[in-house]
Amino acid sequence: MHLRHLRLLDFRSWPLLELELQPGVTTLVGRNGHGKTNVLEAVGVLSTLRSHRVASEAPMIRTGAETAMIAALAHNAGRELTVELALNSGRANRARLNTSPCRRLGDILGVVQSVLFAPEDLALIRGEPAERRKLLDELQVQRRPAHGGVLTEYSSVLRQRSALLKSASGVLRRGRGEGADAALETLDVWDGRLAHLGAGIVAGRIALLDELRPLVADAYRGLAPESRPADLAYRFRVATPPDESELADPELVEAVLLAELGRRRQDEIDRGMSLVGPHRDDLVLSLGEEPAKGFASHGETWSFALALRLGSLELFRADGVEPVLLLDDVFAELDRHRRAALAEAATGVEQVLVTAAVGEDVPDGLRGTRHDVVMTGEGAGRHSVITATDSEVHS
Numbered sequence: 001m002h003l004r005h006l007r008l009l010d011f012r013s014w015p016l017l018e019l020e021l022q023p024g025v026t027t028l029v030g031r032n033g034h035g036k037t038n039v040l041e042a043v044g045v046l047s048t049l050r051s052h053r054v055a056s057e058a059p060m061i062r063t064g065a066e067t068a069m070i071a072a073l074a075h076n077a078g079r080e081l082t083v084e085l086a087l088n089s090g091r092a093n094r095a096r097l098n099t100s101p102c103r104r105l106g107d108i109l110g111v112v113q114s115v116l117f118a119p120e121d122l123a124l125i126r127g128e129p130a131e132r133r134k135l136l137d138e139l140q141v142q143r144r145p146a147h148g149g150v151l152t153e154y155s156s157v158l159r160q161r162s163a164l165l166k167s168a169s170g171v172l173r174r175g176r177g178e179g180a181d182a183a184l185e186t187l188d189v190w191d192g193r194l195a196h197l198g199a200g201i202v203a204g205r206i207a208l209l210d211e212l213r214p215l216v217a218d219a220y221r222g223l224a225p226e227s228r229p230a231d232l233a234y235r236f237r238v239a240t241p242p243d244e245s246e247l248a249d250p251e252l253v254e255a256v257l258l259a260e261l262g263r264r265r266q267d268e269i270d271r272g273m274s275l276v277g278p279h280r281d282d283l284v285l286s287l288g289e290e291p292a293k294g295f296a297s298h299g300e301t302w303s304f305a306l307a308l309r310l311g312s313l314e315l316f317r318a319d320g321v322e323p324v325l326l327l328d329d330v331f332a333e334l335d336r337h338r339r340a341a342l343a344e345a346a347t348g349v350e351q352v353l354v355t356a357a358v359g360e361d362v363p364d365g366l367r368g369t370r371h372d373v374v375m376t377g378e379g380a381g382r383h384s385v386i387t388a389t390d391s392e393v394h395s
């Protein structure tokens with residue numbers, strides 16, 4: 001798929017951006033802090049409904065504005081669709097498809113597909129387990145939008161169950177009595193919901209990982225042939241986890257989670273928090289025999305992060321989906337060999353959006369149409385604009 005047009009209204013530093021796009025490469029070049037990543041972030045938000053940089057929408061709405069709008073004309077296998085997302089401060093966000101309002105935001109998932117590479121990806125290797133769970137869960141939602149509902153419901157069950165553990169911890173610790181019986185009964189209900197939804201999440205992650213693992217290993221080998229082989233494994237955090245192959249069966253996972261909830265109940269009551277479930281699992285990344293986290297060198301860390309994204313790109317392609325590739329500021333960090341390997345992977349992609357502070361950092365074959373991005377104005381009027389476009393330099 002590719003985007004033909006992107007419009008931003010009051011999105012971050014852009015009061016208005018109207019960007020005509022074609023298949024092939026588009027490069028945004030400009031100095032640090034001038035608004036390049038903001039454009040890629042907006043495309044990412046259209047495709048995942050989440051920013052890769054912030055957890056809430058407030059920072060994405062231009063200072064002083066009430067609403068930020070991201071709109072795109074997406075071309076997908078001969079069909080064109082306009083998709084529009086309004087991020088509202090203090091009110092529900094709204095989406096439209098071909099100008100018709102959507103009942104749920106999730107209805108626009110799948111219209112714009114993208115894979116984003118960004119410097120923040122280093123956190124996939126070095127950061128907390130939450131970063132890696134997010135990688136799996138977001139991929140899953142992009143491929144199967146209905147999965148988003150399961151994740152939302154799980155979070156809500158987890159929130160309510162944790163609130164109960166906290167608020168009833170006194171009563172529960174004292175044990176018997178009417179209050180304690182009622183709280184235990186409610187806790188049983190939440191346990192059942194948590195185990196059921198949690199099992200769907202674990203089984204989904206395992207199935208995804210099965211497909212992703214060889215693609216990431218291949219991509220890593222291409223980027224860092226001199227390094228050790230890259231591998232991914234799921235860490236299901238229960239006392240005695242079954243083999244990974246068994247975790248693809250949601251019924252089995254549900255039973256294991258229920259047993260673990262029983263085993264840890266007193267602990268959860270004593271500590272007043274939820275200690276069991278896929279919100280505590282991890283994706284273990286390793287190079288040879290060592291975990292990548294804490295052991296991988298700087299270059300290996302970059303290669304692994306890129307391999308995770310390239311593997312994701314190949315996963316979409318295996319589904320028959322050609323996502324837009326968003327390369328945010330990645331070339332400056334890479335050595336010659338890795339630059340060339342990434343450029344090669346990108347040249348076969350239908351549409352690539354690249355940002356760079358220095359145009360020369362972008363490999364020759366990948367420059368395409370170039371837009372110069374500049375921050376202009378003072379104080380509250382400070383904003384990003386495109387000052388020049390050079391469409392002669394097609395890749």
Ligand SMILES: Nc1ncnc2c1ncn2[C@@H]1O[C@H](COP(=O)(O)OP(=O)(O)OP(=O)(O)O)[C@@H](O)[C@H]1O
Nearest residue numbers: 012013032033034035036037038059060061062063
């Ligand atoms: N909500 C907002 N309202 C107005 N301006 C914003 C908002 N959020 C971010 N900005 C501005 O956007 C700029 C950062 O934009 P962006 O991250 O796209 O820069 P960049 O060109 O990618 O820079 P770098 O090369 O350093 O990565 C900052 O100057 C910031 O002040």
Ligand SMILES: [Mg+2]
Nearest residue numbers: 036037329355
């Ligand atoms: Mg940037």
